Amino acid sequence: MKQHVPLIVGNWKMNPATVGAAKKLFLAIRKALGRKRLNVHIAVAPPFPFLSELERLSPSQRISLAAQDVFFEAIGAHTGEVSLPMLKSVGVTAVIVGHSERRARGESDHEIYEDVSTLFKSNVTGIICVGENERDDSGNFYSVVEAQLRSALRGVPKTKLKQLVIAYEPVWAIGTGAVATPEDVHEMKLFIQKILTDHFGRAGAEKVRVIYGGSVKKKNAAALLEEGQVDGFLIGGASLKAKEFVSIINIAHEYEKTSV
Ligand code: PGA
Numbered sequence: 001m002k003q004h005v006p007l008i009v010g011n012w013k014m015n016p017a018t019v020g021a022a023k024k025l026f027l028a029i030r031k032a033l034g035r036k037r038l039n040v041h042i043a044v045a046p047p048f049p050f051l052s053e054l055e056r057l058s059p060s061q062r063i064s065l066a067a068q069d070v071f072f073e074a075i076g077a078h079t080g081e082v083s084l085p086m087l088k089s090v091g092v093t094a095v096i097v098g099h100s101e102r103r104a105r106g107e108s109d110h111e112i113y114e115d116v117s118t119l120f121k122s123n124v125t126g127i128i129c130v131g132e133n134e135r136d137d138s139g140n141f142y143s144v145v146e147a148q149l150r151s152a153l154r155g156v157p158k159t160k161l162k163q164l165v166i167a168y169e170p171v172w173a174i175g176t177g178a179v180a181t182p183e184d185v186h187e188m189k190l191f192i193q194k195i196l197t198d199h200f201g202r203a204g205a206e207k208v209r210v211i212y213g214g215s216v217k218k219k220n221a222a223a224l225l226e227e228g229q230v231d232g233f234l235i236g237g238a239s240l241k242a243k244e245f246v247s248i249i250n251i252a253h254e255y256e257k258t259s260v
Contacts, residue, residue, distance in 0.1 A: 007232035010239025116155035173214025182227035
């Protein structure tokens with residue numbers, strides 16, 4: 001049985017180029033969503049400088065604002081960093097941590113743990129990204145995901161599990177068009193849930209949403225939900241096209257309606 005309302009997050013990464021273009025994209029998404037009541041939680045994660053402008057465009061909170069990263073200290077001499085209180089002050093209610101593009105630039109499991117620890121002292125949703133760089137026949141990629149996950153989970157108290165989202169994002173599938181098969185995604189979801197159960201017990205693990213990211217498009221979204229059994233998506237490239245992004249949201253809504 002499904003337990004969670006699907007969560008669809010658009011990770012805009014370092015796009016678009018200007019605040020004007022960001023507002024245009026946001027408004028196009030809002031327009032494409034129309035007035036229909038959707039049983040889907042929607043968030044977009046724009047670059048930091050656009051957050052406060054977009055907050056003004058989302059008075060109904062129909063689309064929540066997420067940040068692409070956070071720094072664990074609250075204030076002080078940390079050139080180039082952005083803190084959680086800053087993000088909250090511009091309406092951010094969810095933060096992505098440990099994205100593979102941050103890890104590729106040197107962010108370590110320990111730093112991710114520190115960010116997670118700060119985040120879970122607040123009421124902000126934490127979307128923790130895990131995923132292997134490549135798949136091997138002997139299944140070593142499971143240990144890669146396990147190590148990333150166990151390290152980050154040390155920063156999550158048992159009382160905050162409703163705020164926890166794990167995004168399984170195999171790096172080889174990000175921005176490549178090489179999407180993981182629904183079966184692979186399902187197996188990894190079960191594996192992640194097993195680790196969550198080890199850590200928090202069964203009832204705790206059931207509160208956590210597990211979503212998938214990596215070349216999600218409208219043409220593969222239904223199978224990933226139905227067979228992959230994930231609780232939603234983290235979407236990069238396809239979230240920059242309002243119509244494509246909203247098509248995926250509508251697919252998630254239909255799935256939510258028809259499945260029990
Ligand atoms: P993609 O990116 O949808 O462009 O593959 C996903 C992500 O990196 O979150």
